[in-house]
Amino acid sequence: MRPGELIASDRGARSGAPDDLARAWSVLGAVMDPEVPVVSVVDLGIVRGLDWQDGHLHVVVTPTYSGCPATEVIEQDIEQALEGAGFAAPKLERRLNPAWTTDWISNDGRERLRAYGIAPPAGSTSKRSLMGDSGDVCCPQCGSAHTELLSQFGSTACKALYRCIDCREPFDYFKCI
Ligand SMILES: [Zn+2]
Structure with a gap:
């Protein structure tokens, strides 16, 4: 053949x-x-x-x-x-290698997450590891960086539950990995 x-x-x-x-x-x-x-x-x-x-x-x-x-x-x-x-x-x-990272989410995808009320992953994974934390998680409703973590697990294991201290709205954060 x-x-x-x-x-x-x-x-x-x-x-x-x-x-x-x-x-x-x-x-x-x-x-x-x-x-x-x-x-x-x-x-x-x-x-x-x-x-x-x-x-x-x-x-x-x-x-x-x-x-x-x-x-x-x-x-x-x-x-x-x-x-x-x-x-x-x-x-x-x-294919599991290389492992997926939130860096692969397109800019369009990040905008759609925010419009849907889910805070997109903050920064890049390389920057996060340098800073030693997840960076600023901004409220998808009002844009405030004044937010607090309520729970490591939001509506799914892939998300964490945050609350905006300014507008008091809880929201899902798409975890950075
Ligand atoms: Zn807010």
Whole structure:
């Protein structure tokens, strides 16, 4: 078998068209995180790579937090969205190395988190380790940096619960890792 030939029994296999990858990226841009339905898996930086392998789309996924129960849901959502867009039997590869960091969240994603009422991760992880703490967590409602930690665990394990001392509103903070 020559490179580029497809196995006859592999249903759904086809050769990739030049615009397939761009279309697949836009399909994934509409797959939302199940816990934070305003940011997509692309905004979060979970989708690390897309290419065409053996007649199928090959998707590299790095889960956000290891053991996060949303990971399997996210992978199913990605598969279903791609299948629905005509990419038969996409191959998902879960890659744990390098580990996901909040630095991978896009600027658009950070803005959408804030608009949704979740404080996006403060600063970069490298800066945080230098400073030895999580930096300033700003209130997503009024922007005040005058906030206090109420609980390490907010509505999900991925978030911490804070309260704004100025406007008194509690809010979720997307933990920096
Ligand atoms: Zn506030």
